[in-house]
Amino acid sequence: MSKSSSPSSDLFAAPRKRSPARVNSLSWILEPMEHDGAYQRRKMFGCDAAYLDGLLYLVVADREPPWDGVMVCTSREHHAALMADVPGLLVHPELGKWLYLPQTDEAFESRAATLVRLALDRDPRMGVAPKPKASRRKSWRAID
Numbered sequence: 001m002s003k004s005s006s007p008s009s010d011l012f013a014a015p016r017k018r019s020p021a022r023v024n025s026l027s028w029i030l031e032p033m034e035h036d037g038a039y040q041r042r043k044m045f046g047c048d049a050a051y052l053d054g055l056l057y058l059v060v061a062d063r064e065p066p067w068d069g070v071m072v073c074t075s076r077e078h079h080a081a082l083m084a085d086v087p088g089l090l091v092h093p094e095l096g097k098w099l100y101l102p103q104t105d106e107a108f109e110s111r112a113a114t115l116v117r118l119a120l121d122r123d124p125r126m127g128v129a130p131k132p133k134a135s136r137r138k139s140w141r142a143i144d
Helices: 027-035 076-085 108-120
Strands: 039-044 047-052 055-062 068-072 099-102
Touching: 027 039, 027 047, 027 055, 027 108, 047 108, 055 108, 068 108, 076 099, 099 108
Parallel strands: none
Antiparallel strands: 039 047, 047 055, 055 068, 068 099
16 A cells, blocks of 8 residues: 555455444334334434335434424325324424424323324324335446
């Protein structure tokens, strides 16, 4: 290795250690869903997303407001009914089609549990189909 080359360019150098993944302090909310065979938990923008039967139902986040609570994946037509059934739900200020239960809500734990029960019961007002991933272009090297 020459004096001008940096250690990061050394192909045989040990890989850099990554900092451990940040643990979401609200992931406990989704634990009751783990018993459902159709449940999947995925990371989404540093949050934990709960899928049932391929539909996105809930997202839990423990960041700065408005990313600090439970986001309910729904459509605007269901807002009023869900807000009537689960007091404390608000229209998410950045994702207007979803509802939001902020972590600062006075009954956050019990209302979050109610949202999980509704999701597990496959409440038709909840759950959205994720957008399909865009197909990648064929490489210019690909042979037809």
